[in-house]
Amino acid sequence: MIVGTAGHIDHGKTTLVKALTGVDTDRLPQEKERGITIELGYAYLDRGPGLDPLGFVDVPGHERLVHTMLAGASGISFGMLVVAADDGPMPQTLEHLAILALLGIERGLVALSKCDRADATQRAAVGSAVEALLLQAGLPAYRVFEVSAISGEGLEAIRSHLLAQASVVRDRAAQPDPEGSQPGPSALDESHEAPGASPKAQDASHAAPGAAAQCGFRLAIDRVFTLEGHGSVAAGPVHAGRVAPGRLLRLIPGDLQVRVRSIHAQGRAVSEASTGQRAALALAGLQRQDLSRGQWLVDPGIVSVSDRIDARVRLWPGERQGLRSGTQVHLHLGAEAVTGSVANLDRDVLLPGEEGLVQLVCHRAIGAWHRDRVVLRDASASRTLAGGIVLDPAAPVRYRRTAQRLAQLRALAIEHPGQRIAALLESSPLGIGAADYLRRQAGHAAVSSAPSLRLGEWLLDEQHAKRLMAVIVQQLEEYHRLHPLDAGIELQRLRRLACPRFDADAFRALIQVMCARGMLAVQGAFLHHPEHALRLSAREQAVSESLAPHLRAAGFHGAWVRDLVKHCRHEETIVRATLATMARAGQVHPVVKDLYYAPEVIDELVAIALRLAESTGERGVRAAQYRDAIGLGRHRAIQILEYFDRIGVLRRVGDLHRMRAESAWARAPVTMRVEVTER
Ligand SMILES: Nc1nc2c(ncn2[C@@H]2O[C@H](COP(=O)(O)OP(=O)(O)OP(=O)(O)O)[C@@H](O)[C@H]2O)c(=O)[nH]1
Ligand SMILES: [Mg+2]
Numbered sequence: 001m002i003v004g005t006a007g008h009i010d011h012g013k014t015t016l017v018k019a020l021t022g023v024d025t026d027r028l029p030q031e032k033e034r035g036i037t038i039e040l041g042y043a044y045l046d047r048g049p050g051l052d053p054l055g056f057v058d059v060p061g062h063e064r065l066v067h068t069m070l071a072g073a074s075g076i077s078f079g080m081l082v083v084a085a086d087d088g089p090m091p092q093t094l095e096h097l098a099i100l101a102l103l104g105i106e107r108g109l110v111a112l113s114k115c116d117r118a119d120a121t122q123r124a125a126v127g128s129a130v131e132a133l134l135l136q137a138g139l140p141a142y143r144v145f146e147v148s149a150i151s152g153e154g155l156e157a158i159r160s161h162l163l164a165q166a167s168v169v170r171d172r173a174a175q176p177d178p179e180g181s182q183p184g185p186s187a188l189d190e191s192h193e194a195p196g197a198s199p200k201a202q203d204a205s206h207a208a209p210g211a212a213a214q215c216g217f218r219l220a221i222d223r224v225f226t227l228e229g230h231g232s233v234a235a236g237p238v239h240a241g242r243v244a245p246g247r248l249l250r251l252i253p254g255d256l257q258v259r260v261r262s263i264h265a266q267g268r269a270v271s272e273a274s275t276g277q278r279a280a281l282a283l284a285g286l287q288r289q290d291l292s293r294g295q296w297l298v299d300p301g302i303v304s305v306s307d308r309i310d311a312r313v314r315l316w317p318g319e320r321q322g323l324r325s326g327t328q329v330h331l332h333l334g335a336e337a338v339t340g341s342v343a344n345l346d347r348d349v350l351l352p353g354e355e356g357l358v359q360l361v362c363h364r365a366i367g368a369w370h371r372d373r374v375v376l377r378d379a380s381a382s383r384t385l386a387g388g389i390v391l392d393p394a395a396p397v398r399y400r401r402t403a404q405r406l407a408q409l410r411a412l413a414i415e416h417p418g419q420r421i422a423a424l425l426e427s428s429p430l431g432i433g434a435a436d437y438l439r440r441q442a443g444h445a446a447v448s449s450a451p452s453l454r455l456g457e458w459l460l461d462e463q464h465a466k467r468l469m470a471v472i473v474q475q476l477e478e479y480h481r482l483h484p485l486d487a488g489i490e491l492q493r494l495r496r497l498a499c500p501r502f503d504a505d506a507f508r509a510l511i512q513v514m515c516a517r518g519m520l521a522v523q524g525a526f527l528h529h530p531e532h533a534l535r536l537s538a539r540e541q542a543v544s545e546s547l548a549p550h551l552r553a554a555g556f557h558g559a560w561v562r563d564l565v566k567h568c569r570h571e572e573t574i575v576r577a578t579l580a581t582m583a584r585a586g587q588v589h590p591v592v593k594d595l596y597y598a599p600e601v602i603d604e605l606v607a608i609a610l611r612l613a614e615s616t617g618e619r620g621v622r623a624a625q626y627r628d629a630i631g632l633g634r635h636r637a638i639q640i641l642e643y644f645d646r647i648g649v650l651r652r653v654g655d656l657h658r659m660r661a662e663s664a665w666a667r668a669p670v671t672m673r674v675e676v677t678e679r
Helices: 013-021 029-034 063-073 091-102 120-137 155-168 209-213 403-412 417-426 434-440 462-482 491-498 504-516 538-557 561-568 572-584 599-615 623-630 634-646
Strands: 002-006 041-045 054-058 078-084 108-113 143-146 218-220 223-227 231-240 248-252 256-265 268-270 278-284 296-298 305-315 328-333 336-344 355-367 373-378 384-392 452-455 458-461 521-523 526-528 589-592 595-597 650-653 656-659 676-678
Touching (some): 002 013, 002 091, 013 041, 013 054, 013 078, 013 108, 054 063, 063 091, 063 328, 078 091, 078 155, 091 120, 108 120, 108 155, 143 155, 231 256, 328 355, 355 403, 403 417, 417 458, 417 462, 434 458, 452 462, 452 504, 458 462, 458 504, 462 526, 538 561, 538 595, 538 599, 561 595, 572 589, 589 634, 595 599, 599 623, 599 656, 623 634
Parallel strands (some): 002 054, 002 078, 108 143
Antiparallel strands (some): 218 231, 218 296, 223 231, 231 278, 248 256, 248 296, 256 268, 256 278, 305 384, 328 336, 328 373, 336 355, 373 384, 452 458, 452 676, 589 595, 650 656
């Protein structure tokens, strides 16, 4: 558990932390000189053998340092508001209390400090004023303790309350250390280290630590320093997951990959740090200037960086005016602070005390994940306005206020992971990418339980899948109606006609499902309706049998209709009709008008073209090359290549006929590698 102080300047936060832990967290010379806290301070309280120490983050109370207070408070799991009994609630008492409430720090206490300076009447008056504020802020669980750092009154009560609270959250450090590293202060210990940075910790520790520890690791950097023998060190609260020395992490924003050399967690050397702890990671191959407060160290699998964040926020009830679109704000998320603006999504004005959906447009990209806490302060950074949770860290620029988009955001607000994905899929007619979804959720989500079709990496709600399939079939029938002599339509062309905004890979997988369900059929490179007339009449069958040997014998040269008529001695009209039906059925290939090739000959010609294309760096074939390879004239080589372009085997780019990545010939739908599981 990490306890964070809060409260007005000079009310005794640092003194209280020192009285509880023995550590003076004001380390900087300027702090000592001026007697005020400027940077975040850290201390740990030992809880006995085998137990994770209790962490403290001490914040400044100065009105100009609220951004520092926020960087610290966003990483804590327990709030300790300090209110001087002689002074009573003051402006930053109120603002810090609002911040604790907006950050969702529901567990905490209030220390009524300097009680040696207030008589019973005054204590009682300040006590009831504080109780009223707690109720207003929606933090009724905060217990009030009267203390004095001078007389020692009330200190023991606070200490034992904190220790009891810490054991409510199952203590991960209680488990034996697999690598047997020795606890105890060392060079990486933040409370022994000197200048240059700041701290914070948070939100994952609000949830059951066990659950969060399973997700992708991420640490919000609130403090950076260099240490002899260790190199650059980044410290901050572990929001989720766990980390061990040797692990590769990504530093974001930015694209540096770093390796963890060694770890301190809760003030001691460890072989692993996990959710809810403060950790200091020594990083290999980094300069100190590569690191700054506000960045994140994360598992490469959950990198999520964005300058556009959709969130649900509550405007603080104490605000006088509503929040309008276009309002300039300071946005605080994790240890990061960035300027930006607000756009209301579900109303024109968000009124004080109301909760609404907003898009936060940041002036630069930051790391952000689903359910991260955000706090908004006004443009001059003098007031805390609003706070809430991130719903979509990679929000769209367009269609951001449509009914469908708002339904998606409401789905993302659902707490239960299974219900959340189900509702999201229901409000996403074109489905969602599972990998993207998991990354934005920082790996903490259930996609397996969703009642959906899984199309490779794509998830599609069953009802939407049915609708999409109906549109595809309808488009295909329309195509057959307009082009009755075509065997069918090429895969991606059908996608462009039926659902151009649908993911191309997911479409391929959906077509495979439809083929498996008998809704579509595949013939060579083409899709067709299973009932698209492909059967030859008895007479045509007889004609086709007499044509077959001649077609095969014609080989690479192909057979002209007039020669076929001569050979088989049927009437020209019936020969032509038979060839047209055979072409639709994929039994002959009309390379140019009146010139037909047998399918096995075409297979061989395709194989030669693909082999040539694969052997060149440009993955394509030129007419001259192909002419030499098949031993025919240049003119015929071009005709054949152009036929391959038409049926989607190749694609012409200038003089080159390139292999198609999505060629149905190379990867016919029936043999597609996309995994399909139906649930
Ligand atoms: N009499 C009395 N004085 C106290 C008590 N606690 C703190 N003080 C004094 O109040 C002054 C301010 O204490 P700090 O602990 O620095 O206050 P702070 O809240 O940390 O101040 P900032 O960090 O600058 O916001 C110091 O001179 C302390 O000695 C107390 O319980 N009784
Ligand atoms: Mg202080």
